[in-house]
Amino acid sequence: xxxxxxxxxxxxxxxxxxxxxxxxxxxxxxxxxxxxxxxxxxxxxxxxxxxxxxxxxxxxxxxxxxxxxxxxxxxxxxxxxxxxxxxxxxxxxxxxxxxxxxxxxxxxxxxxxxxxxxxxxxxxxxxxxxxxxxxxxxxxxxxxxxxxxxxxxxxxxxxxxxxxxxxxxxxxxxxxxxxxxxxxxxxxxxxxxxxxxxxxxxxxxxxxxxxxxxxxxxxxxxxxxxxxxxxxxxxxxxxxxxxxxxxxxxxxxxxxxxxxxxxxxxxxxxxxxx
Ligand SMILES: NC(=O)c1ccc[n+]([C@@H]2O[C@H](COP(=O)([O-])OP(=O)(O)OC[C@H]3O[C@@H](n4cnc5c(N)ncnc54)[C@H](OP(=O)(O)O)[C@@H]3O)[C@@H](O)[C@H]2O)c1
Numbered sequence: 001x002x003x004x005x006x007x008x009x010x011x012x013x014x015x016x017x018x019x020x021x022x023x024x025x026x027x028x029x030x031x032x033x034x035x036x037x038x039x040x041x042x043x044x045x046x047x048x049x050x051x052x053x054x055x056x057x058x059x060x061x062x063x064x065x066x067x068x069x070x071x072x073x074x075x076x077x078x079x080x081x082x083x084x085x086x087x088x089x090x091x092x093x094x095x096x097x098x099x100x101x102x103x104x105x106x107x108x109x110x111x112x113x114x115x116x117x118x119x120x121x122x123x124x125x126x127x128x129x130x131x132x133x134x135x136x137x138x139x140x141x142x143x144x145x146x147x148x149x150x151x152x153x154x155x156x157x158x159x160x161x162x163x164x165x166x167x168x169x170x171x172x173x174x175x176x177x178x179x180x181x182x183x184x185x186x187x188x189x190x191x192x193x194x195x196x197x198x199x200x201x202x203x204x205x206x207x208x209x210x211x212x213x214x215x216x217x218x219x220x221x222x223x224x225x226x227x228x229x230x231x232x233x234x235x236x237x238x239x240x241x242x243x244x245x246x247x248x249x250x251x252x253x254x255x256x257x258x259x260x261x262x263x264x265x266x267x268x269x270x271x272x273x274x
Contacts, residue, residue, distance in 0.1 A: 003244040006031035009083045010243070011075075013066050013123065014093030016043040018194035019142060021051075022236035023090055028057030030240065033083065035060045037075055038093065066093045066119035067111060076126040085134045086127050088243045091120040091166075092142040096159040098151055104158045116143075116162035121169060128182065136181030139173070140239050141166050143188045143254065151264045163188075167254040174252030183251040185242040190258020192230045193223070228259040 010027045014020035015036025024036045028051050036051075036059065038044050044061040051059045062078045064071035079086055094116045097108045120141050131137030146156040147163035170186040177184060202215040223229055238257050241247055 008032045008087035010088040012090040016047040019232045020092040022232035023239045026240045028055040067114035089139045100155040101157045112158045112162045117165040139184040141186040171252045186254040188256045
């Protein structure tokens, strides 16, 4: 199916790993000019090399922390100078802090909002003028199922509301921008198996007892018993579809991509503690 993304300028935050990387690769396969952004420069450069080698596409990288306003300004300036347009923005960078309510610190709370909802709001606000100048564009936000469903234990009071704000932001922004021919949608992943994220949770769950071989064996058992669990490519397919003109009448939607499996990472923690 021709997706109509050839030569489009696509910005993907959190594009060096996981879902963002998988989406960036797909956009490049479709012939788009892709800019990936993340904090770590080594991973960004590796991702750039891998995508351009595998797809033959043009990929640029710009290091930026989406929770830092001056980094978002610098990213915007780079987009203006390098392409002077943007057709697709994928607000993918984000993370979760899972703690019981009384353990959440002010820093957790502020960072949770800054890296998730505020970053999506702020970068959209900076790039939408370029979309308007060029007659339209599309934004895909990436939220998470904690927007709908508590992940307790250990608790998602910090992350859930930040992700839920992204859903509401998507609907509001789509309504406000529709007459400018800018669509705004949101993808809401369930548990997605990115090796980095799995390992982080496994290390947290096992503490000093962490052992990579045991972790891998447990991981395979958990996946076999409680699937289906998604992989980054399955979420990326949805992102790229929503960003493409093939989804031209899909606007303001938050689409759950979780294989109907309502289990969460907390299952991993419980399995470690059993
Ligand atoms: N994986 C899941 O099961 C799952 C489930 C629900 C929702 N989600 C959401 O999906 C999105 C992507 O998750 P993922 O699982 O693909 O993550 P991942 O594999 O951990 O990759 C995260 C990406 O974001 C970048 N990043 C992290 N913090 C950043 C910051 N402050 N500023 C800029 N970039 C940053 C990382 O690079 P650097 O660290 O170098 O910056 C990396 O490129 C997130 O919004 C996440 O909340 C994921």
